[in-house]
Amino acid sequence: MLKFMKIAPTALVLILTFVSASFAQTTTPSPAKSEPDFVTEKGFKSKVFEVKYRDAFNLSQVLRQLGSGFKGASMSASTEFKTLTVRDFPENLATIEEALKRLDTPAAPRPNIELRMHVLVASNTPGAGDPAAQLPAELKDVVTQLHGTLNYKNYELAATVVQRLTETRNILQGTGTGEVSMGNPAAPMAMPYQYQINSVSLVQNTSGAPTVQIGDFSFVANTDNQRAQVQTALNLRDGEKVVVGTATIRSRALVIVLTAKLVN
Numbered sequence: 336m337l338k339f340m341k342i343a344p345t346a347l348v349l350i351l352t353f354v355s356a357s358f359a360q361t362t363t364p365s366p367a368k369s370e371p372d373f374v375t376e377k378g379f380k381s382k383v384f385e386v387k388y389r390d391a392f393n394l395s396q397v398l399r400q401l402g403s404g405f406k407g408a409s410m411s412a413s414t415e416f417k418t419l420t421v422r423d424f425p426e427n428l429a430t431i432e433e434a435l436k437r438l439d440t441p442a443a444p445r446p447n448i449e450l451r452m453h454v455l456v457a458s459n460t461p462g463a464g465d466p467a468a469q470l471p472a473e474l475k476d477v478v479t480q481l482h483g484t485l486n487y488k489n490y491e492l493a494a495t496v497v498q499r500l501t502e503t504r505n506i507l508q509g510t511g512t513g514e515v516s517m518g519n520p521a522a523p524m525a526m527p528y529q530y531q532i533n534s535v536s537l538v539q540n541t542s543g544a545p546t547v548q549i550g551d552f553s554f555v556a557n558t559d560n561q562r563a564q565v566q567t568a569l570n571l572r573d574g575e576k577v578v579v580g581t582a583t584i585r586s587r588a589l590v591i592v593l594t595a596k597l598v599n
Contacts (some may be wrong), residue, residue, distance in 0.1 A: 336585045342426070348375050354551075355428055357364075363405075375560060376571070378424055379407060379421070379422050379423060379424065380420055380422070380423070380424070380425050380428060381421070381422045382420075382428050382432075382491060383419070384418065384420075384431070384432065384435055385418055385420050385441055386412075386417040386419060386435075386439055387417070388439050388440055388441045388442065389438065389439050389440075389442070390414065391412040391413055391414050391417055391418060391419055392412045392414055393434065394412070394419065394438060394439065394544075395410055395412035395418075395419055396410070397434075397438065398410065398419070398421075398431050398434055398438075398598055401427065401430050401434055402421070402423050402427055402431070402433050403423050403424050405423075405424075406421060408423040408424075408427070409422045409423075410422075410423075410431075411543075419431075419435070432557040437487055438488075442452070444539070444599070445501065445502060445515065445537060446545075446597040446598055446599050447499055447500070447501055447597070447598045447599075448470050448499070448500050448501065448502070448537065448547055448596070448597060448598070449498070449499050449533060449546075449595070449596045449597075449598050450495065450496075450497070450498045450499075450500065450593065450594070450595055451495065451496070451497050451498075451593070451594040451595075451596070452494075452496040452498070452529065452530065452534070452554070452591060452592070452593055453471075453474055453492060453494075453495055453497065453591070453592040453593075453594075454492070454493045454494040454495070454513055454526075454554070454556065454589070454590075454591060455478075455481075455491065455492060455493065455589075455590040455591075455592065456490070456491055456493050456515050456526075456558075456584070456587055456588070456589060456590070457481070457485060457487035457489065457490050457492050457581075457587060457588040458487060458488075458489055458491075458586065458587040458588075459487055459488050459489065459586070460489065460586075462586075465599065469492065470490065470492055471490065471492065471495075473576070473594075474487060474492070474576075474592065476482065476576075477576055477578065477592055478490050480578075481578070481590065483567070485581070485590075487587075487588060488545065489591070491515065491516060493513035493514060493515050493526050493556075494511060494512075494513030494514075494526070494528065495582050496509065496511060496530065497572050497599070498532065500532070500535060501535075502535055502536050502537055503534070503535055504534050505533075506531060506532070506533045507531070507532040507533075507535075508529065508530070508532075509529065509530050509531075510528065510529045510530075511527075512525050512526065512527050512528070512554070513525075513526040513527075513528060514526060524558060524559065525558075525576070526556055526557065526558040527556070527557050528554065528555060528556040529553075529554075529555050529560075530552075530553065530554045530555070531551070531552070531553040532549060532551075532552055532589045533549070533550050533551040533553075534548075534549065534550030534551065535547065535548070535549055535550075536548045536550075537573055538570075538571070540572070542573060544573070545572075545573055545597060546570050546571065546572055546573075547570065547571045547572075547573075547595040547597075548570050549568060549569050549570070549571070550568055551566070551567075551568055552565075552566065552567055552568070552569060552579060552593070553565070553566040554566075554579070554589075554591050556582075556584075558584060559584065559585060560586045561585055563582035563583065563584045563589040564582055565578070565580035565581065565582050565589065567579060569593070569596070571593065571595035571597070573578055573595065573596060573597045574592065574594070574595075574596055575595065576592055577592070577593050577594070578590060578591070578592055579591040579592070579593045
């Protein structure tokens with residue numbers, strides 16, 4: 336005889352609840368359909384812009400920020416053909432074109448820079464040099480100031496170097512030979528020298544005036560078996576004469592006076 340087990344109604348409800356919960360946990364809902372984070376190429380247009388005056392690559396670094404940023408948009412620069420090729424929405428192309436008209440303008444001409452180096456030798460040797468008679472007129476005010484700061488009686492001009500250059504990060508070098516009388520103008524002593532100018536740029540000072548900025552200036556002279564060097568970084572205003580530095584040569588001193596002049 337078959338016997339049936341009685342199940343209380345409360346137990347039946349618990350079983351059904353358990354089965355329903357288990358079934359719910361094993362059922363994986365279908366993911367919601369997400370919208371694409373990019374647009375299709377149907378809304379894009381392409382245009383080639385001609386660059387007349389400025390560098391195409393440098394312009395692209397600025398104008399790229401005006402693009403839509405959507406996937407498929409692009410901007411490429413050609414320095415060889417002086418062009419910008421842009422693919423984007425028509426409204427972005429119009430914005431880029433308008434900005435290009437404002438930015439692609441002729442650059443203001445940069446003046447050349449004329450550096451004039453006066454090489455002086457200071458001493459207390461009688462007859463070594465008469466500033467009033469032998470020095471160029473442009474150096475007389477400088478020598479007057481030197482008399483008040485250095486303990487030397489005489490200053491003679493050993494050499495003058497003129498270097499015409501433009502803004503550059505390269506190293507400019509030169510050599511030459513000056514002459515020092517050593518108290519005997521009839522038999523002057525040779526003074527070989529070499530100079531080096533590194534990183535020359537034209538900037539504006541706080542008042543807006545143009546200033547020649549030299550990253551490193553070095554002048555080396557050899558005389559009487561002695562080597563003297565003046566080395567420094569400096570800024571020069573247009574037409575300004577500056578005593579760059581002094582270096583001792585036995586009982587004498589090497590003095591470098593540097594002048595910068597802007598030449599259009």
